[in-house]
Amino acid sequence: xxxxxxxxxxxxxxxxxxxxxxxxxxxxxxxxxxxxxxxxxxxxxxxxxxxxxxxxxxxxxxxxxxxxxxxxxxxxxxxxxxxxxxxxxxxxxxxxxxxxxxxxxxxxxxxxxxxxxxxxxxxxxxxxxxxxxxxxxxxxxxxxxxxxxxxxxxxxxxxxxxxxxxxxxxxxxxxxxxxxxxxxxxxxxxxxxxxxxxxxxxxxxxxxxxxxxxxxxxxxxxxxxxxxxxxxxxxxxxxxxxxxxxxxxxxxxxxxxxxxxxxxxxxxxxxxxxxxxxxxxxxxxxxxxxxxxxxxxxxxxxxxxxxxxxxxxxxxxxxxxxxxxxxxxxxxxxxxxxxxxxxxxxxxxxxxxxxxxxxxxxxxxxxxxxxxxxxxxxxxxxxxxxxxxxxxx
Numbered sequence: 001x002x003x004x005x006x007x008x009x010x011x012x013x014x015x016x017x018x019x020x021x022x023x024x025x026x027x028x029x030x031x032x033x034x035x036x037x038x039x040x041x042x043x044x045x046x047x048x049x050x051x052x053x054x055x056x057x058x059x060x061x062x063x064x065x066x067x068x069x070x071x072x073x074x075x076x077x078x079x080x081x082x083x084x085x086x087x088x089x090x091x092x093x094x095x096x097x098x099x100x101x102x103x104x105x106x107x108x109x110x111x112x113x114x115x116x117x118x119x120x121x122x123x124x125x126x127x128x129x130x131x132x133x134x135x136x137x138x139x140x141x142x143x144x145x146x147x148x149x150x151x152x153x154x155x156x157x158x159x160x161x162x163x164x165x166x167x168x169x170x171x172x173x174x175x176x177x178x179x180x181x182x183x184x185x186x187x188x189x190x191x192x193x194x195x196x197x198x199x200x201x202x203x204x205x206x207x208x209x210x211x212x213x214x215x216x217x218x219x220x221x222x223x224x225x226x227x228x229x230x231x232x233x234x235x236x237x238x239x240x241x242x243x244x245x246x247x248x249x250x251x252x253x254x255x256x257x258x259x260x261x262x263x264x265x266x267x268x269x270x271x272x273x274x275x276x277x278x279x280x281x282x283x284x285x286x287x288x289x290x291x292x293x294x295x296x297x298x299x300x301x302x303x304x305x306x307x308x309x310x311x312x313x314x315x316x317x318x319x320x321x322x323x324x325x326x327x328x329x330x331x332x333x334x335x336x337x338x339x340x341x342x343x344x345x346x347x348x349x350x351x352x353x354x355x356x357x358x359x360x361x362x363x364x365x366x367x368x369x370x371x372x373x374x375x376x377x378x379x380x381x382x383x384x385x386x387x388x389x390x391x392x393x
Contacts, residue, residue: 001052002034003041011044014051014065018377019107021053021063030055030062037134039073056113056131058160059338060380063131064112073135078142082116085109086146089118089371100180100187101371102201107381108373114139117201120180121151124191125169130159144170154191164195179261183208185236186261187229188254198227198254202384203296205369206230206332210294211237214330214388218291221245221283221324223276223317228255230294230332235264243270243290245279280320289326296334310337311348318352322360322391331360331389338383345385364388 006014010025023030027045036057042050042065051068066073085104092101103123104116113132117124125143127133143153152171158164177188182204189198207230210220215234220242222231228251231242244255252273256266272279276297295317299310318333325331333349340348342365353360366386368374374381 001039001041003043004028005043005047006045006050008045011046011048011050013377014042015044016377017375019065019112019375020061020378020380021055021065022060023062036129036131038131039134054131054134056129058113058129061112064107066111073138075138075141075145078111078135078139079145081110082142082146085116088373092371093118097184098182098204100182100189100199100201101204101369103371105372105374107375107378116143117197119174119178119189119191119197121149122171122174122178122191123147123150123153124156124197125153126156126158128158140169152191156195158195166192166194168192177257177261183211183233185211185233187232188227188257188261196226198258199229200226200336202336202368202372203229203334203386206334206366206386207233209364209366209388210234210292210332213237214292214332215239218330219243219289221290221293221321223279223293223295223321224297225255225271225294226251228258228271230296231255231269232258232262232264234292235259235269236262239292241269243272245272245274245276247273247275249273276317277320280317280324283324284320288324290324290329291326292330292332293321293325294332294334295321296332299335299337299339310335310340314345314348315351315355318349319356322353322356322358325391327391327393329391330363331391332386333389334384334386336383337385338380340385341379342382342385346387349387349389359392360389361392362387363390 005027006025036055038055040053044050051065053063053065055063099120103118106112106115113129115126153169155169156166174191179186187199211233216238220234220239222244225244225246228244231244252271255271259266335345368384
């Protein structure tokens with residue numbers, strides 16, 4: 001274990017509970033001898049003990065705090081974290097209508113760099129930096145002990161700059177597709193197929209509102225639709241039709257499958273492989289109108305149509321969407337961009353309304369659901385921001 005001293009500002013931040021370690025925190029710069037996976041004993045600018053952490057480079061951080069106590073980082077350390085997190089999800093485990101949710105949410109549950117998701121008898125453990133692999137044996141043993149009921153456990157390695165690696169580390173392979181339930185709706189998932197599984201679990205409450213409120217009796221346009229989860233929720237809630245737009249070729253078959261596993265005919269819905277801008281231009285030229293539109297794009301993406309950047313392109317897609325949204329219709333604007341605050345994201349939405357010359361009002365906002373707890377000191381972890389707006393004219 002290495003002892004590292006941090007500057008005064010970092011001392012105060014860590015004492016207040018900030019979980020991330022940043023490169024400029026250290027009194028002496030990190031050297032070539034400092035490697036991902038190093039266990040650190042951190043002391044403040046006045047040499048007081050602050051806690052233990054580890055080096056593991058991610059987006060803007062170079063590591064994470066583990067504890068503010070002098071203790072052994074072993075299987076039992078991780079076991080306690082996982083047991084505490086599992087106990088907090090007791091009501092979700094008991095919910096007969098939902099069997100897919102997050103069980104452990106990184107720094108919000110005490111361990112930055114790792115998440116655990118539950119998918120109907122199976123678990124998916126995701127690792128976000130190379131450093132956490134130092135503790136892999138202890139983490140795996142803790143997982144096997146705490147989640148004894150698991151039919152299988154998958155590990156996904158998502159280290160920046162490297163392709164995602166997915167593998168089964170315990171138990172039996174999940175069927176493909178593996179069906180899960182959320183709010184009584186079935187979703188087809190693929191647990192060993194790259195980084196994404198077919199459904200974003202953090203949008204559970206938004207999909208519930210889509211089913212119960214927003215889409216009832218409406219025609220729904222789902223932009224950047226992925227596997228059509230919002231559309232299935234809308235259709236199950238009484239949407240008259242859904243139109244699903246995504247650039248990925250595979251989105252067509254996966255979206256059709258989501259309808260089919262719920263007894264819905266995909267032929268009653270439009271599923272189109274086309275870029276969003278081209279479809280919105282088509283919809284405007286053909287005077288199409290929708291009662292509800294969902295905009296949930298990636299933060300950044302490259303395609304033949306060009307490069308998508310949320311800071312540059314979100315206002316335009318808002319403006320183009322408003323042109324085909326009926327007066328009184330509902331616009332659901334969402335992002336998972338951690339680098340944008342809620343206020344900054346709202347400013348992008350307002351810019352789109354201004355560009356379109358349209359007035360609107362916010363009728364609801366959503367953040368992360370209760371199974372995605374965050375550290376209050378670490379604002380960046382509150383990445384999901386959803387604004388539901390009504391078009392007034």
